[in-house]
Amino acid sequence: MVRFITRRLGQLVIVFAGLVVVAFLMSVILPGDPGRAAAGRNATVAQVAEARHRLGLDRPLLMQFGHYAARILHGDLGTSVFTHQSVLSDIRQVLPSSVELVVAGMIINLVIAVPLGVLAAYRRGRPADVVARLFVLVGAAMPAFWLGLMLQLIFADQLKILPLSGQLSFGVDVRRITGATTLDALLEGNFPAFGDALKHLILPAIALSASFIAVVARTVRSSMITALDSDYIVLARATGAKEWRVVVRHGLRNALVPASTILGMQLGWMLGATVLVESTFNRTGLGAYMVTGVLQNDLYAVIGSILTIGVVFLLANFAVDLIQLWLNPRLRPRRRTSAVPLVTSPAPAGGVS
Amino acid sequence: MTGRSEVLLEVDGLVQRYPGTRNAAVDDVSFQIRIGETLGLVGESGCGKSTTARCIAGLTRPTGGTVRLGTRDVLSASRSALKSLRRDMQMVFQDPYSSLNPRMTVADLVGEGLLVHGLRPERRARRDRVVELLDMVGLPASSLERRPRSFSGGQRQRIAIARALAVEPRLLICDEPVSSLDVSVQAQVLNLFKKLRTQLGLSMLFIAHDLAVVRYLCDQVAVMQSGRIVEIGSRDQVYGAPRHHYTRELLAAVPVPDPPVERERMRTFRISEEST
Numbered sequence: 001m002v003r004f005i006t007r008r009l010g011q012l013v014i015v016f017a018g019l020v021v022v023a024f025l026m027s028v029i030l031p032g033d034p035g036r037a038a039a040g041r042n043a044t045v046a047q048v049a050e051a052r053h054r055l056g057l058d059r060p061l062l063m064q065f066g067h068y069a070a071r072i073l074h075g076d077l078g079t080s081v082f083t084h085q086s087v088l089s090d091i092r093q094v095l096p097s098s099v100e101l102v103v104a105g106m107i108i109n110l111v112i113a114v115p116l117g118v119l120a121a122y123r124r125g126r127p128a129d130v131v132a133r134l135f136v137l138v139g140a141a142m143p144a145f146w147l148g149l150m151l152q153l154i155f156a157d158q159l160k161i162l163p164l165s166g167q168l169s170f171g172v173d174v175r176r177i178t179g180a181t182t183l184d185a186l187l188e189g190n191f192p193a194f195g196d197a198l199k200h201l202i203l204p205a206i207a208l209s210a211s212f213i214a215v216v217a218r219t220v221r222s223s224m225i226t227a228l229d230s231d232y233i234v235l236a237r238a239t240g241a242k243e244w245r246v247v248v249r250h251g252l253r254n255a256l257v258p259a260s261t262i263l264g265m266q267l268g269w270m271l272g273a274t275v276l277v278e279s280t281f282n283r284t285g286l287g288a289y290m291v292t293g294v295l296q297n298d299l300y301a302v303i304g305s306i307l308t309i310g311v312v313f314l315l316a317n318f319a320v321d322l323i324q325l326w327l328n329p330r331l332r333p334r335r336r337t338s339a340v341p342l343v344t345s346p347a348p349a350g351g352v353s
Numbered sequence: 354m355t356g357r358s359e360v361l362l363e364v365d366g367l368v369q370r371y372p373g374t375r376n377a378a379v380d381d382v383s384f385q386i387r388i389g390e391t392l393g394l395v396g397e398s399g400c401g402k403s404t405t406a407r408c409i410a411g412l413t414r415p416t417g418g419t420v421r422l423g424t425r426d427v428l429s430a431s432r433s434a435l436k437s438l439r440r441d442m443q444m445v446f447q448d449p450y451s452s453l454n455p456r457m458t459v460a461d462l463v464g465e466g467l468l469v470h471g472l473r474p475e476r477r478a479r480r481d482r483v484v485e486l487l488d489m490v491g492l493p494a495s496s497l498e499r500r501p502r503s504f505s506g507g508q509r510q511r512i513a514i515a516r517a518l519a520v521e522p523r524l525l526i527c528d529e530p531v532s533s534l535d536v537s538v539q540a541q542v543l544n545l546f547k548k549l550r551t552q553l554g555l556s557m558l559f560i561a562h563d564l565a566v567v568r569y570l571c572d573q574v575a576v577m578q579s580g581r582i583v584e585i586g587s588r589d590q591v592y593g594a595p596r597h598h599y600t601r602e603l604l605a606a607v608p609v610p611d612p613p614v615e616r617e618r619m620r621t622f623r624i625s626e627e628s629t
Contacts, residue, residue, distance in 0.1 A: 231452040238410050239516070240439035241469045250454050327456075 001325075008321050012314050019310040023303045024068050028061065034299050037081045077307065078300030082292065087304035090289065095308065096179030097167065098285035101277065102270045104205035105212070109266070113213040114252075114259070117220025121228060121255075122247060124221075132217070140214030144273060148207035148280035155203060163200050165282040172196050204281040208273055212266050219262050223255040230254075257327055264320030268313025361556045362386040362409070362442075362524055367418035369404050369580075378404045379415065380580035386524070386573075391550060391557040393571030393588075395564060395603065401580040402560045406528045409558065410444055411435050422524065440470050443517035447529035449509030453501040459512055460497040463487065466520040486515040489552075490545060507538035514545065518553070526558045531566060543569055564607050568592055576600045 035052035077087035120132040156164035167181045174193050177184045185194035236246045274287030293301030369379040379401040386392045394402050408415040411427050420427040446452035463483045473479040484494045490511040531539040561567050575585040584597040595601045609615045
């Protein structure tokens, strides 16, 4: 157990190092001169050179990388040209709102994709299967921003049941505690504001999750088909267990492991996908911050956001590894069971699994 | 065990035909099992033995025929009737590696029947009963919290047997329960079956392709070939004086572990084959 976790942590460090290298290379290769951006639009050539020297841009690449890596390890992601604040504090401001959106998207993803996948597997080849697969495919085929616009058009403009954009209605105010509006409203005990924030969250979360649902639903479907075809399912039925128990207790628990791997990766992808959704729905968040950063040629803001997304991605996958350990006892290191005296069989208890 | 005792299982004219195939997988199969009796169903792989077992257990719906357990019709049973029927007949599968859910503990696996049939609603009582069952099949109570992967094939099959016996079934359907085990372990498990049958007064439908196994355990033997029962009778009758040539072929195919005897045997078999 400890060995497993240390190994995974080691992998985490290696991948993070790779991420830092890639982010650094991006800052070198991408067009746009950070020195020019830092010195300002109307700076003279001498001022730009001065800024380049100040930023260390005139030193050899390897040295630049050393400084850059050291800064990152100290939590310094650079200063945003646009907000004139440290990128880290900027990200700290906007990230909770994105996490809120991702969590909402993930919940919708799970609540729709898993039951659909199970249903499709259970009724495979029947109309329910076809309809379920078509439904998720259509969701996946629509670009998030376009789906966002359509949702706005239908539910906000035409039906007027959900708000168009933003995070809170005009006149509703929540004190900032964590930065995630719904959570702040709850912490404040302001339930009307919580409801309002939740309403603002629904459409963006749907738009965000649509393309992710298909992947999870298909994974659940295929691993569920494998599970449902196995002998232990037939035996559970022969024992007299109800279909619900057969499908959920015996089937789904075995089928969830591949899906949980996908879900961990999706958590990171979703954070990246907020770029498209947050602008459409005019929400604050990492995605919107990144879009602004790109538009303003604000290199450090963009790289900082990318690093953040990368770190979230890594941590999410680490968490998934731990969850899988719990879901799938077979992954756990073996207990030495042959020490237990077995009454009848002299053979060692090591099974083949 | 033979004679006029009451019929427990009656299979009559069972037919299972799969779409797109010319021959039926199970073709007009009929037999009876009396209370306390063990019927061995033998035949080569693919001859329809397992399909027959699954039809009887209500796991697949046959194309035609009837299956009766006591006075109750299995095939036309409603959902709730089928559930109570399943309490009376339990199954043991061939492969103990795939027939036990890898994610459940032995306590949950063996206790599942008790749970779903509401036989021991309290956790503690269920646990006690599981320990009792494990003891019956020769496994220690320390197995409770372990999962199937930490057991050998023979031990897993014991778990599967304990699971089947948990609900006190009247009929045990065993689909090649020892054919995936080592020979020495086979013997242990067969002895266990023999012991349990006497101890619990079980009736059994025992499917195997190994004639020696069936001879050891069964009172009645039915020989199946291409979906049909070609010969059925008491053990002594089928093994002593086989009437159908396929039965004779099967018997002749069993090797004798003594080369000179085996050579002699093969020679006489060939001669007898040519004369028929």
